[in-house]
Amino acid sequence: MDMGLRGKKALVLASSRGLGKAVASQLALEGADVMLASRSEDKLAAVKEELLALGGGGRVEYVATDVTRKEDIAALIQTTAEQFGQIDILVNNSGGPPSGSFESLTDEDWERAFELNMLSYVRLIRGVLPHMKTNGGHIVNIASTSVKQPIPGLILSNTFRTGVFGLAKTLSQELAPYGILINTVAPGxxxxxxxxxxxxxxxxxxxxxxxxxxxxxxxxxxxARYGEPEEFAKAVVFLLSGANTYITGASLVVDGGMVRAL
Known part of the structure; x- marks a missing residue:
């Protein structure tokens, strides 16, 4: 199947390691131009070289970014648009909030988690819309299985990851007239x-x-096993690709069947 990603311009957050790096790698393999972003410039530089070595043929660039700072997000989007000429794909991703019970967490914990795991997604989507409204685009928000089934001890994740799904579900209706598809992927x-x-x-x-x-x-x-990052990334890349023309507002759980919820 031709995924239709060669030459597409993708912005992938938290892509210096873990799930973000895996998604960026799969996009690079498919020939997309990939903008990497995370806080560590050293790690980003190393990942850039790894992705170029895959031989997909696309460009790979990076911008050190703290997604809790709105000025960093604005600079990231501007740089991506200037470097690539457009933005076709956005992969929203962020590190998970700390564990803890309701009574153990402070106002500062809640505010930090909101900025990292919710507000950053809002700001990034708002920022790429002007670049997607003309020609359409694909957005995937990486969340957690907590969007389907709360996880004990992770009340911050349970709260804000569910909010991310609510945001995407609402935006799937608002953005559809522009040909923008937005989905949520929940790793187990x-x-x-x-x-x-x-x-x-x-x-x-x-x-x-x-x-x-x-x-x-x-x-x-x-x-009966943990999933591999590459397995998760392939599911995300399908939703971001030209092969997906009719799925929007969905939540896809990638968890080996662990979640029992319908």
Whole structure:
């Protein structure tokens, strides 16, 4: 299948590692021009070289960006448009908020999570719209399985990731007249640094090893294993590609069947 991505201009957030890097890699393999963004310039430079070595033929650039700063987002979008001439694809992504119970979290924790996991998505979508309204575009917001089933101990994620899905569902109607498709993809237990960090925290709380925690989760996953970042990325890239012409406002759970909710 021709994914129709060669020459498309993509902006991928939090792309120096984990799920964002995996999505950026798949886009680069398909021949898209990819703008990387995260806070670490050193990591971005290394990922740029990795993506160019894949041989997809597209350009790879990067801008060090803190998505909690609106001026950084504005500069990122301006640079992407100047470098690539247009923006066809936006992949909203951000690091997960800290774990904790309702009573353990402060106002500052809530404000930080809102800026990182909700407001940054709003600002980035608002910023790319002028570049997509003429020729259409594809937006994917990376969230969490908490959009379908709350995760114990992750009240910040449960709150703001669900808000991201509500935002995308609403925008799917507002943006449809411009040919802009927007979807939410919810990763489950994908083998990234973020999941390892959560497993470590849970292991410490329960006085057991990380391996025991991972084994408990594997028993809850019908496919009996954690997913690989590349598997997640391929699902995202389909939604971003020319092969997707009629899916918008959807939430796609990529979790090996772990979530039981309909």
């Amino acid at each position: 237990r994908i083998a990234t640094d973020r999941i390892r960090e959560l497993d470590t925290a849970r292991a410490e709380q329960n006085g057991v090893s990380e391996d025991e925690i991972a084994e408990q989760f594997r028993k809850e996953i019908p496919l």
